[in-house]
Amino acid sequence: MKRLLLLLFIWGFAPAVEAKTVHYELTARKKEVNLSGKETVDFAIAINDQIPAPTLEFTEGDDAEILVKNEVPNQELSIHWHGILLPPEMDGVPYVTTPTIRNGESLTFKFRIRQSGTYWYHSHTNVQEQKGVYGAFIIHPKVKPFPYDKEVVTVLSDWSDENADSILKNLRKDGDYYLYKKGTMRSWLGGIQAGSLGNFLYNEWTRMGGMDYSDVGYDAFLINGKKDSQLLTALPGEKIRIRIINAAASTYFHVTLGKTPMKVVSADGVDVAPTNAKELLMGMAETYDLLFQIPEHKNYELKIMAQDGTGTASGWIGIGEKVPAPVKLPPDMYATMDHGAHSGHEGHGGHEGHIMPEKGSGPIVSTLTVDDLRAQKNTELPQSAKVTDLTLNLTGDMERYVWHINGKTISQDRNISINEGEVIRFTFVNGTMMHHPMHLHGHFFRVLNKNGTHSPLKHTVDVPPHGRRTIEFLANEPGEWMLHCHNLYHMKNGMGRIVKYLSYTPRSEIAHLQHHDPHNHDHTYFYAMTEAATNHAQAYLRISQTWNQLEARVESRNSEGRNFSFKEPWEVEGDLFYRKWFNQFFNIVGGATYFNESPRAVIGLSYMLPFLIETQALVDHKGQFRFDIEKRFQWTKTIFSDVDLTWRPGQSGTIESPLEFEVSLMYSPVWSWAAGLMMTDHALGAGIHAQF
Ligand SMILES: [Cu+2]
Numbered sequence: 001m002k003r004l005l006l007l008l009f010i011w012g013f014a015p016a017v018e019a020k021t022v023h024y025e026l027t028a029r030k031k032e033v034n035l036s037g038k039e040t041v042d043f044a045i046a047i048n049d050q051i052p053a054p055t056l057e058f059t060e061g062d063d064a065e066i067l068v069k070n071e072v073p074n075q076e077l078s079i080h081w082h083g084i085l086l087p088p089e090m091d092g093v094p095y096v097t098t099p100t101i102r103n104g105e106s107l108t109f110k111f112r113i114r115q116s117g118t119y120w121y122h123s124h125t126n127v128q129e130q131k132g133v134y135g136a137f138i139i140h141p142k143v144k145p146f147p148y149d150k151e152v153v154t155v156l157s158d159w160s161d162e163n164a165d166s167i168l169k170n171l172r173k174d175g176d177y178y179l180y181k182k183g184t185m186r187s188w189l190g191g192i193q194a195g196s197l198g199n200f201l202y203n204e205w206t207r208m209g210g211m212d213y214s215d216v217g218y219d220a221f222l223i224n225g226k227k228d229s230q231l232l233t234a235l236p237g238e239k240i241r242i243r244i245i246n247a248a249a250s251t252y253f254h255v256t257l258g259k260t261p262m263k264v265v266s267a268d269g270v271d272v273a274p275t276n277a278k279e280l281l282m283g284m285a286e287t288y289d290l291l292f293q294i295p296e297h298k299n300y301e302l303k304i305m306a307q308d309g310t311g312t313a314s315g316w317i318g319i320g321e322k323v324p325a326p327v328k329l330p331p332d333m334y335a336t337m338d339h340g341a342h343s344g345h346e347g348h349g350g351h352e353g354h355i356m357p358e359k360g361s362g363p364i365v366s367t368l369t370v371d372d373l374r375a376q377k378n379t380e381l382p383q384s385a386k387v388t389d390l391t392l393n394l395t396g397d398m399e400r401y402v403w404h405i406n407g408k409t410i411s412q413d414r415n416i417s418i419n420e421g422e423v424i425r426f427t428f429v430n431g432t433m434m435h436h437p438m439h440l441h442g443h444f445f446r447v448l449n450k451n452g453t454h455s456p457l458k459h460t461v462d463v464p465p466h467g468r469r470t471i472e473f474l475a476n477e478p479g480e481w482m483l484h485c486h487n488l489y490h491m492k493n494g495m496g497r498i499v500k501y502l503s504y505t506p507r508s509e510i511a512h513l514q515h516h517d518p519h520n521h522d523h524t525y526f527y528a529m530t531e532a533a534t535n536h537a538q539a540y541l542r543i544s545q546t547w548n549q550l551e552a553r554v555e556s557r558n559s560e561g562r563n564f565s566f567k568e569p570w571e572v573e574g575d576l577f578y579r580k581w582f583n584q585f586f587n588i589v590g591g592a593t594y595f596n597e598s599p600r601a602v603i604g605l606s607y608m609l610p611f612l613i614e615t616q617a618l619v620d621h622k623g624q625f626r627f628d629i630e631k632r633f634q635w636t637k638t639i640f641s642d643v644d645l646t647w648r649p650g651q652s653g654t655i656e657s658p659l660e661f662e663v664s665l666m667y668s669p670v671w672s673w674a675a676g677l678m679m680t681d682h683a684l685g686a687g688i689h690a691q692f
Contacts (some may be wrong), residue, residue, distance in 0.1 A: 019112070022062045026053065027069040028077050028133065036219035037227065039161040044132045045072055045123075051225050052155040052247065053121070053135025060116040060142050069106040076100045076125055079109070080441070081137060082285060083119040083269055083459040086111040088479025089510065091441055093124045095517035096498060097480055097510065100125065116141035117269025118243040118287040120155070127249070129488055130164035134247040145271050148291060151241040152232040154315060156282070156304055158251040159220040164488075167216055171489055172525035172544065173691070175401040180671045181217030182310050185637040186210055186333055196334035203336055204611045207585065211335045211465060212398060212433045213308035215489060216250050221306050223315040231302065231315040234294050240317060241265075242290040242302065246282040249488040252307035252435055252462075254367075255280040255288075258300035258323035261364045263291045267373050268458040270444065277368035279328070281307070283437030283462040285486040294318050301325040307435075370447050370469070373456035379446050380453050381474050385423045390416065394430045394438075394463060394485070394495065397584040402493050402546045403485065407583065409494025409546050411522045416483065418475050420503040425472040426483075428463045436463045436490065438471075440499065441481040445473040460486055478504040494546060522546050533678045533687025534564045536662070549579040549587075559682050579606070589618065593626075595648075602626070625649055638669050657681060664689075 031046035047053030058064055070077035078100055080092035090111045094100035101107045116139040123133035136153045160167060170177040179185040186209075191200030203210040220227055234240055246253055255262075261276040266289035280288055294300070299318040302325065306312070309330025316322065365372045396403035406413070418424050426445075428438055437460050444457040448470045463469050484496030496519065506514070522545045531538040536557040543550045554574040577591040585608040593602050604618030604626075616628040629645040646660040661681050666689060668674035674689045 019061050019063050021065050022058050023065045023067075024054075024056055025067045025069070026079070027071055029071045030073065031132070033132070035159045035222060035225065036161050038219060041161050041163070043163045043165075045075075045077075045128055046132055047135060050135075051132035052157065053133065055136040055138060055153050056121070057138045057140065058113050059140045060113055062113045064109065064111055064113055066109045067106055068101060068109065070101040070103055072103060074103060075128075076102055077128065077133075078123055078125045079121055079133070080124040081109070081111075081119070081121050082439075083117075083287070084111070084137065085114045085442065085444075085477065088442065088477075088481065088504070088506070091479070091481070092121075093441070093482055095513050096482060096519070097506070099509070099513060113139055115139060115269065117266060117271075118153075118245060118289055119269050120245045120247055120285075120287065122247065124482075127164035127168055127488055127492065129247075130158075130160070130167070130249040136243070136245055138243065139269075146265065146291065148239040148241040150232060150234060150238060151243060152317065153243045154223050154231060154245065154302065155225075156244065156246045156248055156253055156255075156313070157222045157225075158216070158218045158248040158306070159222055160216065161219045164249070168489060168492055169525060171215055171401045172493070173527040174671065175215065175398040177671050178215060178217035180637075180669070182214075182308065183637065184308060184310070184333055185634060187634045187636045189636040191334055194332070194334050196332070199334040199336050201611075203334075207608060207610060207612055208336075208433050209398060209612070210333065210433065211331070213331055213435075214251055214306065214310075215398075215401075215434075215487075218251065218306070218311065221248075221251065221253075221304060221311045221313045223302070223304060223313045226313070226315075228314045229316070230299075232317045233319050234317055235319060236294050236297050238294050240292045240294065242292055242317070243287065244280075244282065244290065244302075245287045246284055248284050250284065250490075252284070252437075253280075253282050253304040254307060254328050255282055256303050256305075256325040256328065257290070257292065258302075258325045259298075260292065260295065260300070262368075264368060264373075265289050265291045267370075267456060268444070268460060270457045271376050272456055273374040273376060273454075275365060275368060275372055275374070276362060277365040277372070278326070279366070280368045281462070283435060283460065283486065284488075285437055285439050285460040286458075286462070292317065297321075298323045307331065370456065370458065370461055371449050373447075373449070373458075374451040375454040375456045378453045379455055379457055381423045381446070381472060385421060385474060386419075387423045387425055387472075388418065389425045389427070391427045391429060392497075394428055394432060394436050395584075396432050396434075396490070396495065397581075398433070399584070400544065400581070401489075403490040403495035404546075405495060405497060409522070410484075410496040410498075410519045411494065411546070414498055414519060415480075415500045416497050417500050417502050420475050420478055420501050422475050423472055424475050424499075425470060427468060427470045428461075429468045430463045430466055433465045434487075434490075435465060436495065437461070437486040438463055438469075438483065439486045440471075440473070440483045442477050442479055443473045443481065445471040447471050475501065477501075480504065480506065522548075528692045529690070531678075531687060531689045533685040534558075535678065535680050535683040535685030536687075547581045549581065551575070551577050551579065553577075557680055557682065558685075564683075564685060577602075584608070589616065593618070593620065600624075639665070639667055640674075641665050 033044045034040040078094040088097045091097045119137040122129045191197040302315045439460040446455045478501040484491045527542040529540040538555040574594045579587045581587040600620035602618045606616040614630040618626045627647045633641045644662045664678045666674040666676035
């Protein structure tokens with residue numbers, strides 16, 4: 001009894017003397033905003049009326065007590081504390097670790113602050129992060145590790161005037177949906193103009209489609225919610241700590257600073273050996289801290305450029321005459337895997353001549369990535385611990401916009417089970433043409449790099465296209481922790497897992513909630529297309545999940561053979577197919593087809609050949625074959641040709657020729673429609689094509 005009392009004393013009373021409780025109240029509401037300067041929209045969600053959400057500040061050792069209220073009509077809400085070490089129930093992933101916050105309800109988060117540094121918080125519900133639910137979470141150390149006079153927090157984000165729920169649906173209609181809006185459609189003419197036709201064709205040959213810097217067409221990129229603003233007024237000689245948080249939903253940023261190499265002192269909240277760099281490439285959810293001594297009585301630009309080159313934002317630090325940051329050229333759209341994948345040598349800006357290294361500082365890295373980070377201390381893990389090694393292949397299909405790990409979405413393969421006390425080593429192998437910033441909740445991991453024993457600690461690591469990264473951590477935080485790509489749309493379409501300690505059992509309320517976890521569901525998406533021309537008409541509907549697809553097509557063609565004429569007779573054919581996809585290139589088909597005035601049952605398979613040629617072989621219940629070939633030629637950004645061939649060899653008693661074809665030449669200024677000439681094997685026609 002005495003011992004118990006003593007324990008209670010130590011556990012309950014002693015910290016109360018030292019630690020102070022820091023209380024915050026956060027209320028989420030809908031808000032009308034005009035962040036792009038183009039349009040006022042009503043779907044944004046603000047915390048305490050702010051986008052970004054208010055900056056929360058703590059000191060290491062504090063007890064955080066944060067009340068989160070949801071006043072967003074008809075929506076659930078959650079807040080995840082990104083990069084923070086805390087008990088799993090406080091992590092804020094709804095239906096995994098923490099109760100969801102229903103409309104009109106609230107939830108109080110309580111946890112002891114065990115670390116210091118630059119972190120952030122954001123919603124983990126649906127796509128609310130894209131709608132404004134993100135803010136800075138700053139923890140001051142008990143003792144400043146290096147001197148500085150002022151600090152400024154900069155929250156970077158991407159913003160679309162289109163509701164993010166629609167963005168998600170549009171990407172599932174077509175992974176290339178936003179290429180028109182962004183003006184980044186690759187074409188034969190573009191390749192010729194860039195002197196890169198060979199690269200363009202090589203990328204078609206390898207079926208990679210080329211480097212993919214981002215999927216969404218944004219209307220603005222923001223620093224602290226603004227496209228251009230004064231971040232801080234400061235005088236010459238003052239030392240400024242700049243805390244940079246990439247809170248974007250799906251944008252990597254190049255970050256540069258006026259007239260100086262940037263001195264990076266901290267990454268993902270952890271202090272690193274100071275490193276000078278001309279620019280940073282920051283993945284989503286990464287944070288970096290810079291130390292910047294104002295050199296002159298001038299106003300220095302902190303500039304961010306979206307990696308895909310579609311926009312920039314500026315913030316200013318200092319006073320007086322403006323000193324712009326170096327200008328970065330947009331990336332080469334025709335880069336191949338061999339050129340673009342190993343970051344750091346995409347085109348560099350011209351105005352670099354005036355960059356001077358600080359006296360006594362080391363070499364200047366041109367584009368800082370995790371490869372250049374060196375921990376301040378030895379970060380090696382206990383040699384005695386058993387090591388479990390796992391390879392995680394980051395895989396996906398840009399065309400159908402599904403993303404997975406080892407070929408399975410989180411709904412198919414939810415958990416990675418681990419043993420407490422072991423060293424867990426994950427090797428991410430990126431098999432795609434995109435960067436994936438992989439984030440593990442509730443832990444810091446070592447990112448193994450050239451610095452060996454001093455490999456840096458991070459919570460989010462960029463895995464570049466066709467690159468690989470190995471991370472490791474000691475499993476000493478029992479719980480269930482999400483491991484996912486921090487591209488919001490990749491996560492929503494399957495690229496995630498839950499790292500589950502076998503020693504951990506969630507309390508019954510949480511275990512019950514997990515039965516309703518949306519991560520377990522394979523969501524359904526729709527796409528429709530219609531075509532109307534003088535010589536034919538077509539309607540197509542597709543209902544799709546990750547690997548399953550149902551499609552219906554009805555086509556009517558003028559078989560009379562007169563150009564630009566509606567005259568009879570018109571014949572009708574149609575397909576009702578179910579497809580099961582096995583990977584990005586291969587699916588099997590089964591269903592029914594109507595052709596030559598008779599319905600038939602068919603089975604077959606479909607495969608994407610090099611040069612992005614879609615092929616399909618079908619056999620019907622009468623033993624007759626059909627072969628389909630489809631290929632798009634994108635001549636310019638707005639002009640394309642579709643070539644469709646259907647060959648039915650040895651059709652007996654047919655009124656049709658065995659070879660059917662359609663070749664089009666279409667003008668398409670936006671994704672949703674195209675107009676032009678369409679030629680069939682019977683007649684030349686003109687018409688329009690619309691997609692929904
Ligand atoms: Cu990703």
